């Protein structure tokens with residue numbers, strides 16, 4: 001049986017240091033992915049995450065033409081709605097870099113009234129990207145970038161929700177998200193845990209209690225503790241010292 005990879009925790013004294021280190025980490029992941037299969041498949045979530053990627057803007061090492069971007073979760077709203085993760089990522093990052101728009105995979109907004117169809121269509125989008133290339137049961141993203149909420153949710157996988165037990169679907173929908181807006185689609189755990197690398201990014205004092213629970217007390221089973229990419233996948237946490245203030249789990253020094 002394949003075991004889960006060790007969790008690597010990096011903690012930085014400022015957001016600027018964190019963002020720079022994250023950019024180095026992403027460039028390394030990008031190189032490995034392009035050397036291996038000539039593309040870089042990345043999934044991102046919403047919240048504060050896109051902002052932590054702005055150190056990539058203008059960085060000549062980024063091969064934007066090789067990036068294929070998906071959303072680890074998305075709010076079921078039009079793409080120009082202020083709640084849209086797509087809009088947030090576009091405004092914060094993707095409109096400022098030469099990433100071909102055909103390689104940014106947004107939800108199909110003609111299906112906003114039918115969550116099941118919307119989730120199925122996004123799953124097909126992933127199948128199209130991955131299935132014929134990797135012929136795997138689940139897609140293997142080169143990198144999935146996630147945030148975590150103060151309740152321990154990640155993507156749109158919330159504590160105590162039935163979606164935590166999903167084993168088959170790649171993309172699921174939720175109509176009762178405790179974090180507004182209520183309607184969302186989300187990657188499921190099998191997709192997240194098949195990634196080659198998952199990196200969480202969490203900053204600020206408001207996350208210190210939950211980070212302690214996630215990293216020191218995984219037996220509590222919070223959604224973010226259930227992110228454990230199967231071997232040979234890797235799990236990283238990029239946090240600031242304010243967020244890791246209560247964490248006992250060992251820190252690793254970040255080396256470029």
Ligand SMILES: O=C(O)[C@H](O)[C@@H](O)[C@H](O)[C@H](O)COP(=O)(O)O
Nearest residue numbers: 045046047048147148149154155
């Ligand atoms: O669309 C969403 O709501 C997000 O994908 C969600 O999972 C987010 O990543 C966390 O809630 C952390 O959000 P912050 O980084 O803003 O704390």
